[in-house]
Amino acid sequence: MALSLIQWGLLSAIGLLLLHRLRHLFVRGPFHNIPGPASASLLSGNLKQIFDSNGWDFHRSLLEQYGSVAKVAGFLGEERLFISDPLALYHIVIKELPQWDEPRFFYRLNYLLFGDGVLAAEGEEHRKQRKMLNPVFSAKHLRDMVPIFLDVSYELRSVITNKIKDGATEIDMLDWMTRTALELIGRAGLGYSFNVMQDGSIDEYGSSIKSLFPILSDYMVFGDALPPLMKIGSPSFRRAAVETLPSKGIQQIKEKIDIMEKTSKQIYQEKLTALQRGDDELAKQVGGGKDIMSLLLKENLTASEKDRLPVSQVLGQMTSLIFAAMDTTSSALSKILYLLATHPEVQDKLRHEVREAHAAGEFTYDTLDKIPYLEAICRETLRLHPPVTMQNRRATHDTVLPLSMPIRGQDGTLVTEIPVPKGSKVIASILSLNRNKALWGADAYEWKPERWLAPLPAEITDSKIPGVYSNIMTFWGGPRGCIGFKFSLLEMKTVLSVLVETFKFELTEDIAWDMSIIVVPRPASAPADGKSPYLPMKITLVG
Template sequence: MEPNATEVPTAGGLPLLGSMLDLRRDPLGTYQRAREEHGDVVRIVAGPPGLRTTIYFVFSPPGVQQILAARSADFRKDDAFSMEMRDTFGNGLLSSLDEDHLRQRRLLSPLFTKKKVAEYAGAICDEVDLLCEEWAADPEGRPDLNEDLSRLTVRMITRILFGADAEEAAEVVRRCMPALSTYTLRRGLMPVNLPRSVPTPANRRARAAQAELHALCDRLIERRRRSGGTSGATGSDDLLTLLINARSDEDTPLTDLELRDQVLVFLLAGSDTTATSLTFTLYLLARHPEIQDAAREEVRSVLGGRRPTPGDLDAMPSVERILKEAMRLYPAAPVLIRRAARDSVVDGHAIPAGAYVYVSPWVTHRHPSHWESPGSFDPERFRPEGEEGRHRYTWFPLGGGPRSCIGNHFAMLQMKLAVSLLLQRHRFTGAPEDVELEVGVTIRAAGAVGCRLTPADQEAAEPRTLPARR
């Protein structure tokens, strides 16, 4: 142990299995209890003797900053979970390392600037319009936010990635991505796994889903190379065309295999994470009608009934505050995982080389030392005066440091446009008090999230409560 470094306390568990069963049954609750009982740096041991995994959790904002940003070179993304991600989704930006990652970032960063992603605003609004038409056609006015917003985000990302080929891709993505996400997380958290080549039912299902996604990507890449790209579906070249044509002064273009890997990462991140954030944003607004109505009035005063554009968004700050607060309470990625490359001291605690190190937006976003009434929904905490003096890493749903989400401008554009359009047209009420969560690579609602839906300008009595569609 380095001088002045404190030994990391260990969370309690069963004599033989440690915290393994707790992590399987309730991972988010286990992380939170560890912080409450042992502090900001905690060791959790899981698994039987000889097969045990030891995980160091870091919950304080300064500690998170050390791991993700200030000393990111000491905490690499070559842990077991990241290796499983690489085996499932390829060597794209999410899991690539070292020079591979730097090259990919140099090639792709120009495609995700604030100015560039603004070109997709029309396509995003088109898909929200289509969802509103589907809701209007339902005479009972009882959407399932989980299902419907997941379908919306898949349509948005496939349209922006594949242009005219979006419809062909959307159904495959909806069917295959959730299963692969859950499969990968389970393997990543297990101390020992059977090889993927062993024909267990889970391995066979995962191979089939992976093969279907690979075939889709390869088919569309070949088609795009032959055609030279498509335009019109998004108002500009689709993202796949831009990926094919991505160049930099110091890097060779992406190969077909590299293109497939990047597409798989964008499909995962652009569908699952955005769907989670939108679902819980509308869920929370349905639970807090006074916040919803105030935001709706702001949207109406700015838009006057027309579609939003990227230039309108700064004039509707309450939409951003609402999204930030929803992402605080329900960060799509509940943990970010690294491996210590060398002996380190983090937030005054010794962490040995080779250790798995987890930082958890789920827990840090609820840290009572940094958030007043952390369990309550209060978008006003994201007013400029509220954010002044707040540590940068009290809120990090999109990561941070050199591996922060390259698509953060795109994700926020999608969500701001979608929420402003939906608030302009609908009032959401009658959501359940609690929503059960399913923890995979991302978190999402485990089942239907029902609500009552009425036109925003309808003054008649609210409709009777009905269960969500199943």
């Protein structure tokens, strides 16, 4: 009887959600005058095209056929805006932030996955957590993390060197970039080693983190059902309901979350104990007390009562930071290695520049910050190939979005602003903004690091692009922009400098890239499903 009641409750919630959505089939939508592609499906609209692993051409067609704003269809005919207009995004991300929020399921999902951290926090709670986290990402602390980054990078160099000497003709660099990114955030973020820098070696915590996203991607389509489902009964009732679901994937997700929670508590307690024993004891820990969690614990213990974070929120930062940093960084690093392999002249020039910088002494924060071609390569790759291609937002109030790039409406009039009713959903296209020819010029789709070695055109600098980094939206912007983007850039520069100085990278076969939740590579001959990411490369030592 208990199982039956649980199942009926779940079905009823889903049924109510569907009835709510059906209204879009009978009422003229708020964006009827905005042009866009025909709906591809009565049930899913254009969403399968937008979220398709191989949806690059569709995204490009939205930008080139309809401009900075297009109307797309969501579930059961619901109208959404697909936006890359800089001024509209400035209003969404900064000027009218309180009127624009993440989708309702976003906070619920992040809470279930990562706990009570910054990714699950809203409003004033989010501001409080960011305030506590901001100091630990300062340039002062980042300088102290370079030795940690170098240790991991040199371990990676040693692993690859041994593979080459053992006769390896092909190495999966996505796997090693993922391992490296995980170990970097482990040591520099948590003061914890996942033991992943050897073949086959990875602990239970690291394994859970690496495998969670591929499993989770199958269930993202049901995200909108989370808010009503999480109102049913108590947390213990909902956990019991999850445990009854006959889904192998759901059970795997639950098991991995349990492992992450258990290990996070263990790491927290060890850090707290070391901190209480003094700096000498903390210095013996992985990361030497320079890691983000050690710094956060120190900040938190000395904070005023009103600013101090409870234990649940400190724990929540741990998995939040790992997931925010791991796959995005490994994706960006993999893309750069791929591009260097396909542009050998760029690779040679970068190697020369890195070696010149290293000849003056060991890599430091200042050294890495003053290698102009390395900076240009990172900026151009993150512009043209953002690891996360889009963000979702919803209007919490009736509002109006102004456009800096007006479009022609269905009725032929020039549309300079769009009234947006409360509850409307928007897909903000990072990819389209970063590639818009009206901003970046006719060569916007070309990878040209040199564009960053000269002043940017006025179309870019005057456009009010609200990104936190370099006139692009790759790290998003505003108060919910990526808090660790400088940390990530420093990781990338350190790893690339060590690798390019020592190795030559070449492709062994054609590579395609899947959008997925985070962009990943695969052999072009493999299925475009985002489930088997792989980047085979030929690597040789260079004199």
